[in-house]
Amino acid sequence: MVKMSDVARLAGVSTMTVSNVLNGRRSVNTEIRRRVLEAVKESGYVMNRSARTLRTGTTGVIGLAVPALHHAYFAELGGRVVAQAAQLGYRVTVEQTGAHVQGEIDAVALARTLEYDGLILSAIGIGPEEARFLNQSIPLVLLGEKLFEETVDHIAMPNSKGTRAATVHLASQGCKRIAWASSPAPVGETHNVVVDRLLGYRQGLADAGLSEDPGLRVPMDHLTMRDAAEGIRQMGKNGVEFDGVVAVTDAVALGIMRGLADLGLRVPQDVRVIGYDDIEQSEFSTPSLSTIAPDHEWMVSAALTLLTERIKDRSAPGRELVAPFRLITRESTS
Amino acid sequence: MVKMSDVARLAGVSTMTVSNVLNGRRSVNTEIRRRVLEAVKESGYVMNRSARTLRTGTTGVIGLAVPALHHAYFAELGGRVVAQAAQLGYRVTVEQTGAHVQGEIDAVALARTLEYDGLILSAIGIGPEEARFLNQSIPLVLLGEKLFEETVDHIAMPNSKGTRAATVHLASQGCKRIAWASSPAPVGETHNVVVDRLLGYRQGLADAGLSEDPGLRVPMDHLTMRDAAEGIRQMGKNGVEFDGVVAVTDAVALGIMRGLADLGLRVPQDVRVIGYDDIEQSEFSTPSLSTIAPDHEWMVSAALTLLTERIKDRSAPGRELVAPFRLITRESTS
DNA sequence: CTGAAAGCGCTAACAG
């Protein structure tokens, strides 16, 4: 492998001059600069990033930790982060945490080994203690989780506001018995996506003057299409009556619609369904799915802004930004 | 940051002994070993990987280059690669190539900077020349592309066999006018996914004793759900008659089903639809989608096996493995 | 079985 000193020799200059030309750090005489660039091209030199990293302590790599890449929401998020980070000169390494708190901490433990300049953590089960711990190790931005923790940067989703709007929308379409489709709220967790979105559902029911019926919880263990489909089939077979379903995510909503089809119930005529996330599939499902659409590009852009600023200044106070959202109405509720 | 020499001092040994304990390279006295491990724990030491990389020339990172992470197929692939690579002690950096040949070459150019120990390239438009070039730079495994190029490892998909089986299946269900839904085969490319799958469709028609009708090509520019939906709507509005659609991917098939719903056509009563890939959504769409299901876990496992062997021996001849597949019949063709 | 010295390729800091 040709190295910087080889290029320097070829161009008849010192290694530092090559470094300066390649990094644009100091101004270099135009003629020398030209000679250096020619030598680089001629020799096929590529920089050894490990050497630079060892010296500077920065890697140019951002870590993105998500529960599971194969979930459409996180895949779409990943695509956006990779693309936007590239614009900023960063590369992205994707970690899968498996939706466990331990996995999330592990992702950061990895990050501590100087692999990442910063980490975007799309957390599911993380609490304030963990967040504080993580934040000390590495520049960190939490994505999608609402924490009442002043020291950690995070981009919060409009969780309760979103499901509240979704629930009110169903009521405005005439639904009277609106079910909630989600895995159970984890015990003891107070500021979790599932908890917050459930809260919004309740507020929405209250806004619409509807009372909450515990029988209208779709039984499911995990936030998967499979569990959602099975859960709603179970409810249907048990003779529970409902005319609307608010789902905690679009994936769950798609599973619900699948299960309703199995029950012979029509969407939206018999049951209206609304999700949350606006994944790509929602626009093309049959029927197409109404949903709460947080502004994804904005979220990723904001997360990267917070992260790059945090990388520059580790001591600045933590900031919270809440993503804007829109209610998108499609066939499933019309 | 605490470093290896700090641990050594704390344990009262030399740096080399710490290195040996941590890497299990040489056998170390049990008592000393214990002291070292304790010192590691006490000091909170984590290794600086850049330093190791600089010294050893290996990174422990595998690159995965895919056209776009937000496509369900590549997202699922990415999840599997990340998970399986982790089992082997590798981490994965995801690159998005944007489905352009240049992007694919760029991904490898990056890899040359010693960032990756190897690269898995899920290629779309890559040809033999590019592949040969790439292969010289870095251990490389092509995924999903069939190349008649002896020197490059690749995991081929059963492209033409798959769509052939899909087409024959539609015919066996009584379809007489079977359309082909795909972006156009790129001019001049001979061994491209789209080309191979189209070939299989033709073979399938021949097997079934059906003649090919050029009017039964769904007009679409890109392999997106949107283009598929619009394309089939266009065909319908133009009065083209058809009773089956073979789609080049599941995403395209889902778009087709969306478009058929807009046309008021029922699946499978009026039109039967089959896809290729077996993405998760296909099981839960309404109607659920019949598809050609290559063995994904097998493919990833095989790709990683080839890659790790290639990393060990750069001079071994290239190997080609073809993934097994199954025809999965669901509601869309029954 | 353990240690000392050298050096991987780059850049910060200082010198000219």
Add this chain to the structure above:
DNA sequence: CTGTTAGCGCTTTCAG
């Protein structure tokens, strides 16, 4: 504007 020196933290090599 350009060059020299030193050293980032680890592992390879050689010596004990």
